[in-house]
Amino acid sequence: MSVEFCGLRLAHPVINGSGTFDAIAARRAFGDGLCAAFPFAAYVSKTITLEPRQGNPPPRLWESPGGLINSIGLPNKGLERYMSEDVPQLASLTAAVTRSAGDGRSVPLITNVMGSSAAEFAQLVEACEARPEITAVELNVSCPNVKTGLDIGADPRQLEDVLREVRSRSAKPLIVKLTPNTADVAACAQAAQDGGADAVSLINTLRAMALAPHARTGPPRPWLGGGTGGLSGGAVRTIALAQVAAVAARLQIPVIGMGGVQSAAHARDLIDVGATLVAVGTESFRDPAAAGKVARGLQEASDG
């Protein structure tokens, strides 16, 4: 079941979606048990920005039919402290996972970064380039351009410009995390490929909203502190399948498919429409070991 992705040999095709598994917090909660049964073939960090972010005011969660709307707001300690504090801890974790696995195959660290301009992305990518512990970089482009206010990832021209700006600054694989909140996701994926991306990943969460209960007692207001949020979980699975299929049919570079994967059968569907890797996100909230079950299910199915 091992798989090749951007020149890397991975033990299986299942990784985590960015921002859905804090490996440092999980190691505190689960101890060495996490290392012995680490469920992901590569580990993707949460989104890192140049400056620290506190995240959105609560409430940050809303449970919807078969899914979850979150408005977390990308809290992170900023590039400098991520590099000095988290990267060494994550490297020590992946080293412990490698020792546990015993087959010498390591779990690569993929760092997810978000900027609000091409120049910011360039600075983030250069910092990742300088760190040997980081194997690949994922660009979160679901962010409004500081000047135009348009989501960088929803506009093929802006997206291609960002890729051209960062491509020459890194020899590491560059993955573009596409936003599903666009009219033509395949056109955006094409722009990422044209700009020099090594892979794309999708889907990010779908923009969604919930109103506070008991609105009759006052003016209607959004429940989430951030106003709107992103929908994930089983509810988005069929949308993810359609978008992954459309993108994989158009591109030559590999695709990481994700969105509502809860079982090996769901992962198989994404692989069948062209995904090379599959990410598990919200399902890890329901069971931190879920991705391991997905990977084992794929393995058993391929063993026949």
Place this chain on the structure above:
Amino acid sequence: MSDSSAAIAPFGRRLLTVTGMHELGDVYRLLIAADDGPDPEPGQFAMLAAAERWGGGEDERPYLPRAFSIARRRPGESQFLLEDVGPGTRRLCELEEGDGLWALGPLGAGFRAPTAGRRAILVGGGVGIAPLAILQDTLESEPAVLLGFRDGPRCAGRELLPGAAVASDDGSAGHHGPVTDLLLAEVDRDRHATVYACGPSAMLEAVRAICATRGVPAQLALEAGMACGFGACFGCAVPRRGGGYLRVCVDGPVIDAAELERVDEHAGAPQ
């Protein structure tokens, strides 16, 4: 209570069996067969979900597991206190002996032992009395226990903590008024104490304010809607004194009152 306030959970949720569901007035005491998982520290919690029919209730929910304080640990058995306040808690309250239950835990940072010489005062409200029961079991010397309830039917939970003084909002049991009236009297009698509290956010805020103005250390077990329970989702954030947020699941659920400017209306959602 050991020096450490957190036991390490096995990685991954485990399928356990319900061994009992007992009505206790308007709340339920859920008993589940404990596996060979570690003994929880008082104040730690578990994420619970029914193994069958988790989903398909009101608004096609529940979807995510729900967080509950561990109320008591007996050899071979763990206890929880449930109140039906939404589609998740409703489904859990319907469980019967023999049903399967997914459990992840014990999780979070629990209560810390009182510093030398200070007596413990336990203050609980509603189903929030749960973690105080396991705390009472483990304290070295007998604490003062003060419990508040909305009305008579909800007071039945008092039997979990023997020897408790009770207050009720409607006057149907014990003191007629908030439990913080009892706390004020207790603290003013002797301030050399550590307060341990769990309950509704308004009660916790009143406890925090009373303790802050009198210089009495307090440990508050907070509640917040959370998706995961182990630091992954960042959904259970509460404002921290001086800026930023704490994650109730990994920085708490037991948080030193001095870390909070005030106890916010809880961060809400999944119930």
